[in-house]
Amino acid sequence: MLDAAAEEFPDRPYLITDQRTWTYREMAQWVRQLAGGLVTAGVRPGEHVALVMANYPAFAALKFAIAAVGAVAVPVNILNRRDELAYVLRQSRAVMLVTMDRFRDLDYLGMLDEIAPGWETGGRGTALPDLRSVAVFKAEGDGRVGATTFENLQGGAVDLPRGDPAAPADIIYTSGTTGSPKGVVLTHDMLLRAAFGSAYARAFEDGRRIHFSLPMNHVYGYVEGLLAALFVGGAIVPHLKFDPCETLRAIERHRVTDLLLIPTMTLAVLDALADTPVDTASLKGMLSSGGRTPPGLWDRILATFDSIEITTGYGMSECTASTTVTRPDDPSDRLKTTNGRLRDVGSAGDPAIGNRIVDYRVVDPQSGAVLAPGEVGELMARGPGVTTGYFDKPEATAEAFDAEGWLHTGDLGRIDADGYLSLVGRVKESxxxxxxxxxxxxxxxxxxxxxxxxxxxxxxxxxxxxxxxxxxxxxxxxxxxxxxxxxxxxxxxxxxxxxxxxxxxxxxxxxxxxxxxxxxxxxxxxxxxxxxxxxx
CATH class of the missing domain: 3.30.300.30 (ANL, C-terminal domain)
Structure with missing residues (x-):
């Protein structure tokens, strides 16, 4: 998909930072160099490459490069501490790790020293038996003498395998609202259908510019930003961490047309606008989704930004990304009372379930009986956008699905007669x-x-x-x-x-x-x- 976009929009900006901009052509060239470096480092199709990387441009290039060599990316939550990092690296069977040296108050190389002493020279002991190599990206530290650097991964031209849409592209670990993380397996087909659905359902204009500080190691920033922009020759403007004032300045500086936020971020941006005079005329759209919505938020947004297309939705890693979304022309009552309509993704969807990639039904949590529209119960999901399971966790996978193949989301909600879903809470949080x-x-x-x-x-x-x-x-x-x-x-x-x-x-x-x-x-x-x- 990146190569197709680079052929159609070679000179358009794809990734924009305050320091420099990468065009589609430049990103595709960088990806090919990294792909060569991964092959030279011994990464083979089907093997797992872990990334501990904030929203640096290198993250985007690595994601595409890993896909290009037929490997599987394991994007790790950068907030993970030592034991969590060790668990993900071990459980995912990652053969290679590309990690920042430090970020904020987290010393990843120090964590590796405790997990697998001697890692920089190939030592890994029994803690990480599958890990063969580590490359260090110099972020906020001094790197490590003797360790392979990220720059060393820039390789020459190599023969790349033909991609398989049904093959795993990512193993994304859930942070878990109720327990330990599990690796959600997502295929190339699932990810691109969901990304097309984002552009389609939110009516992206040609060249949409999407700003976000949501981590690209999660499906929100990854699918709704990095991948969705490809379908309209758009650009992403990622930030390393959220700062409401910097978000506003990015809108003005880079003529941003779209924001990806969670409600608490949205509220902070609105509060900061009073003290940060900027030109926000370029802003046309905003997706505010993922958490509890403070009372009055939607009214404040509509009163602040003239003619903005504000949407909200619902999704989860197991279902690839947002699977419900309000429409840009929905009345404000839909924003205030629902989490959106079951997402129609057009030609990317399955006609048998209304051109969607995920279908939902509501069941009684105790009996499993399917409930009528408007009744509250557990949301169950099924369709080509739903994962087939958790990596190397057969028992958790079996527990997650019912006999008919419907996924237990763990969320309580209702779906009305018009297909609009409203979240009520979590089954296990009650x-x-x-x-x-x-x-x-x-x-x-x-x-x-x-x-x-x-x-x-x-x-x-x-x-x-x-x-x-x-x-x-x-x-x-x-x-x-x-x-x-x-x-x-x-x-x-x-x-x-x-x-x-x-x-x-x-x-x-x-x-x-x-x-x-x-x-x-x-x-x-x-x-x-x-x-x-x-x-x-």
Missing amino acids: YRCGGEQVTPSEIEDVLMGHPSVLQAYVAPVPDDRMGEIGIAFIVTRPGSGLEPQVLINWCAERLARFKVPRHILAIKVEDVPLTPSGRPRKFLLSRLAIERLGLS
């Missing part, structure tokens, strides 16, 4: 307090209605008398203090007694444990609450 079922999202919505609350996250902890009770973590608005009893009273006036959180705890926005798509990792919040409250 809990029973005194025998009564509690859905955290209902409490979170009430808490975010209070003027001092910016974000709210409710998680359960064990209780001897009630079985489980709710604990609320609160991010307060700037200038507001946390008054736990006030918020408990606020909930008591609006919710049944068993739904009122027992404790209110403060948390900084940067300390909320999130998946790359912006979902809170509730099991980690439960652990944190137990630690803070001294519960056994």
Whole structure:
């Protein structure tokens, strides 16, 4: 797909940074050089290459190069710590690792020293038996004397295998809202169908310029940005980390037409706009998706950006990317009350399921019975955009699917008669307090209605008398203090007694444990609450 785009749009910009721009032709040439380097390093078709890389241009080039040699990319969450990194490298059976030296406060080479001493000279011991080579990308550190550098991967021309659309392209590890990560296997066919669907469903114009700081090691930035831009000769403007002021400056500096955000990012951008005078006239579209939407967000967006096409959606790694999305011309009520319509992807879709690559149904979590439109239950997914399973985890794969091949998403929601989906919460995040079922999202919505609350996250902890009770973590608005009893009273006036959180705890926005798509990792919040409250 990159070669096809480079032939059609050779001189158009494809990847834009403040330092330089790569045209489609330049990116394709870089990819061929890297592909030669990978082959010279001994990477063979079907083998796994792990990447610990932030949104540097090198990440994009490596992704295409790995695909070009017929290998499988294992993009690793750059926030992973030592044990998490060791787990992914070992479980994925990666034969090669390309890693940054340092990024922010994380020292990846120091982690490797502890995981596999002597790695820079080929030593790996028993910790990583499949790993044959490591290449170091100098990001924010000094590299490592004696280690292979990223620059050494630039090789000469090699014969490349013919691509197989059905072959795995990526193994993307879920961050897990409820447990340990699993490697989701995605094929080239799945990824490109989903990326075409993004451009189609959101009505991309020719040459769309997409800015995001969402990590490309996750399907959001990867599929909705890096890959989707190819279909319209567009460009991506990736940032290494999110900064609302820098996002606004990027819009002006690079004439950005589209933003990919999660709701908390969207809110921060709107807040920053008051103090950052920039020209945002180029902005035509915005996808704000992936987390809880603060009350009033959509109205603020529409009031701030004139004639913007704002959309929201729902997706997960197992389903390749967003599988529902509001349409650009949908009424604002659809934005405020749903997570979008089951995504029609045109010619990329399966006519048998309405030109989609993922179909959904709602079932009773206990009985498995299919529910009528509008009823709340677990969302089940099936179609050519759904993974066939988790890498080297047959038991987890078997547990994830029912007898008819429908994937358990773990999400609670409803689908109305018009095909619009509304998320309610997570099956495993719901809990029973005194025998009564509690859905955290209902409490979170009430808490975010209070003027001092910016974000709210409710998680359960064990209780001897009630079985489980709710604990609320609160991010307060700037200038507001946390008054736990006030918020408990606020909930008591609006919710049944068993739904009122027992404790209110403060948390900084940067300390909320999130998946790359912006979902809170509730099991980690439960652990944190137990630690803070001294519960056994």
